[in-house]
Amino acid sequence: MARTLSELLKEIAGQASLYEEPVLAHLCRMAALEADQTVVPVQRIGHNVIGFWDWDVAKDINHLDPGCAALFGVAAARARKGLPIGVYLKAVHPHDILLLNRAIGVALRGGGIFEAEYRIITDDRVRWVFAKGYCTLDKSNRPERFPGVVMELENKLN
Numbered sequence: 001m002a003r004t005l006s007e008l009l010k011e012i013a014g015q016a017s018l019y020e021e022p023v024l025a026h027l028c029r030m031a032a033l034e035a036d037q038t039v040v041p042v043q044r045i046g047h048n049v050i051g052f053w054d055w056d057v058a059k060d061i062n063h064l065d066p067g068c069a070a071l072f073g074v075a076a077a078r079a080r081k082g083l084p085i086g087v088y089l090k091a092v093h094p095h096d097i098l099l100l101n102r103a104i105g106v107a108l109r110g111g112g113i114f115e116a117e118y119r120i121i122t123d124d125r126v127r128w129v130f131a132k133g134y135c136t137l138d139k140s141n142r143p144e145r146f147p148g149v150v151m152e153l154e155n156k157l158n
Helices: 005-018 022-035 066-071 076-081 085-089 097-110
Strands: 002-004 041-043 047-056 061-064 112-122 125-137 143-153
Touching (some): 005 047, 022 143, 047 066, 061 066, 061 076, 066 076, 097 112, 097 125, 112 143
Antiparallel strands (some): 002 041, 047 061, 047 143
């Protein structure tokens, strides 16, 4: 059974409300409305949602929920306030950073759907994750917002 990005964003909005993050919940609901225009399924099997992010690209401030913050080895309070994306990318496995940066670059240049599988290293533990998001562009076709979700891939070997 597959779920669309819109359904995932609605679920994330519900989780954000539980974490008392009304702004993030609102942004995810807005992103869900926009994502309704796309039909991109995400397989449920083997994926556990870790958390979500919301990146204000123009200001380079990326807000992560507590689950995502822990994954990247960042204190939840710091991630809630927002940090530059470079802070989080420090946790990406060195063999995967180039591929991840390319995938991010494609989404930033053209807007739309972002997907990437990569490894995260925190506390000497390696975890495979799948990230999926949607980059919106402003009226001048510059990247504006980039919310998304990170899921752990249980069936991948380190």
